[in-house]
Amino acid sequence: MRAMYYESFKQMKKHLGQLDKWLVAAAAHAEAKKFDSKQFLSLRLVVDQFAFVRQVQIACDTVKLGAARLTGKEAETHADNEETLEQLRARVSSVIGYLDGLTAKDFEGAATLTITQPRWEGKTMTGADYFLEHVQPNFFFHFTTVYALLRQHGVAIGKRDYLGALTQSAPR
């Protein structure tokens, strides 16, 4: 079980690495089209949905806080004050660095932990439910929304940039 949590966070870390590449592609797109790349940060798929900058912040926080709550290993706090793609890349990089420091052993006992957070007003979830029902779906929600916004605005990324490299063996 602890190995599966570890592997799942490693997979989300890989996706954050892909997100970093998307941000590089977005900056290149802005440069080629001669617009200020800061304009990406205010994009929204829907007028009453969080803007791009917040989607990136929440994707980062969902993984970071998920891992911190399930392992008890404290993570750096972030001020949510990013104003450029470069600053968002730094945040992604900080979370990847934090996840790099975790081991499978750190997730020992994670499934049976009691998890809460301020907005739940005292309600709790087991570590297992928190991970499956909250961390993973929320991460992919915000991660996919960031992807959709960049695709909708002409950034040259595709499905392979979403998945990243697959661990495949050659034909026998």
Add this chain to the structure above:
Amino acid sequence: MRAMYYESFKQMKKHLGQLDKWLVAAAAHAEAKKFDSKQFLSLRLVVDQFAFVRQVQIACDTVKLGAARLTGKEAETHADNEETLEQLRARVSSVIGYLDGLTAKDFEGAATLTITQPRWEGKTMTGADYFLEHVQPNFFFHFTTVYALLRQHGVAIGKRDYLGALTQSAPR
């Protein structure tokens, strides 16, 4: 490990149940606004991305084929010929029914299986890698894209309809 696969598919099954509710909300929206609900099926977030109908089909197939390959339990085939929201709901229902028939024991040995599919041209993945790198991210990609399309077109759904009910305990 087998329990974790089972729990993860149960979670994706729950998300398919949420998707079914979104389709009901989409039909209600079309009726209220007096347009043909079939129009949802051709929506796209990006002009060179699959349309809504295909996004729903792939979300369903990703879970169904993922579970079938990891358990060896044959699943119903679907012809990809849906033309209405009702027909898409029937497809979702069929996949939920299939998943309902699986047990944790069915996933025994799943991690070390050798998985392939036609488009990989002979390349293979372990069951563990296939699940983490392929099934889950692809499922959430298409699931989130369906959600985004409905949100973008005024259907009354929100983040809670994405996550579904959380397994929470009351404050002590």
